[in-house]
Amino acid sequence: MTPTVKNVALPLICLALLLVVPAVVSDSYTRHLFIIAFIYAIIASNWNLSLGHCGVFNFGHLTFFGVGVYTAAIAAKTLGVSPWISILSGGVTAALAAFIIAAPVARLKGIYVVLVTFAFSQLAMQLVLSQSQITGGAEGMVRIPYLKLGDYSFIRDYKLGYYYAGLALLSVSTLFLIAVTRSPFGKSLTAVRDAEDYAASRGISVSRQRILVLILSAIFTGFAGGFYAIYLRVASPEVFGFGTLSLALSMVLIGGTGTTFGPIVAALALTFATESLAGIRGFEEARFIVIAVAMILVLRVAPGGVLGILDRLLPSARQ
Template sequence: MKRSRVIIAFIALALVLFPLVVKSDYYQHLVILALMWVVIGGSWNLLAGYTGQVSFGHAVFFGTGAYTAGILANKLGISAWWGMAFGGITAALVGLFIGWVCFRLRGPYFALATIAAGEIFRLIATTWESLTEGMVGIMILQTFRSKLPYYYLALLLAAASMFVFDLVMKSKWGFYFISIREDQDAAESLGINTTLYKNVSLLISSFFTGMAGAFYMNYMAFIDPHVVFSLHYISIMAILVGIIGGVATIWGPALGAFIMIGVQETFRSSIFGLAPRWVSQSHALVFGLLVMFVILYMANGVVGDWPKIKRLFLRRP
């Protein structure tokens, strides 16, 4: 117990000091993205890992948050930072609608409906040009030139989200969520309103993902439908972050976010420019192979299968 607190304090200190030590914009950028993914991966994990409702469409909430911020700046002329306040709320409303449609059915319907929702939102964002500018995308001016404010904001968001997820999972709600995942009928028979608590889980999850989306809009200053509503680069990435780190653990998605950003960037930069150029085009292939590998051999992720991994390395001294 005490040892883990020391480790947490150490990690927190390292993350706070990181941008003061490492001045490179490039590495700061990578850590900012990783921190954003901590939020999204954690949100996905709350819904899928703990509550057992596997979402294939977290891009819906991410994109809704991002577009809320973008449209506020673009159409109403107020700062896109208001999106940080409203992005989460609109994403949660969208989440409620999806939950209302899907949670009356069981099994794979939710997974399917979330994919469909992702595609519907992408198509809407593409075709409703008077609101979203369509394929042109929305561009705003970045507020800060330095990366430091964004870095600390992302850190704050990531820490806040993990704190909330931890709090929720230690509360009564957390036990309801897990009971729904383990056996919905048993949970129902014990008097748990399973539909209500699935929606609660979805609400929290979509809220934080929407916040992350609004942050993305402010930080990148440019969005278009194919980036923020992308099935592969947002929805599938959220799943990967969750399962590679370890589903149904608080630290899993956080670790997964750093691993995934690391892997993605390693391949995007052709293994730091050492490998030939075609390697940089293969990062989607690597993603796919990683999904297959992780599911076959590390179904519970790095954190969940940590004892297994430790044994593997200790066996040959």
């Protein structure tokens, strides 16, 4: 398998298959799972941009998602903005939140980045809980306006519109990630991750690249948050919680840090795996243990993630 097959042909085949899924799968629940998987895939693959490609241990990535969720919810429901514009505004505010969080962490290293970014996510959650007159507090916000295109409601036809909107958002996000990681800027992120001093000696500003990567990783995560709020018509403070964070992190680690497609594949696989396990009696809660074990096994056996295993099995795929 050549790199062209791995990086171009396989993703295009996967996209083609996902495009025809609604023709085969007509039940609303399975389509819902796909939509949720697309959202997680956007979160995980964009998180991987900062964590995997640049080595920034940002544990506040879900904050960007939460900011997107609440921005879209408030814009669409409270301010009466079009849901389409509300989704886009989620990306803008998430990027702004990233800029604010990036400034203090740009010069920090390792565990300090984890602590500061995690504290920031908890701060965001407390802000949402305390400003209940705007955010609905612990109850959250419900009955958020849904997407429409002319007179066509996206809820109709077993969520067909949401399925394709979610897939389109994931596709554009993936193209964006490919463009970023293959650019000289993307290469400089890898340089900063692997040899900070050497990168600085070649004219790369380490702190500037860290700030930029956090902002870039927040944009589509914020769009995904906005889409999530408009799709589920709910905004709840759980999005800032440790459960969502650990699930998204497991997708990045199982999929493989530093690869663009790994976290996307893992997001799709884990969303369906956890839902299947939830349907088995006695496994309702044990599914999280299964994910944890899978994460430990992958990190132990193939630190490069599932796509790393693929490379090992098909050595010619290596560059």
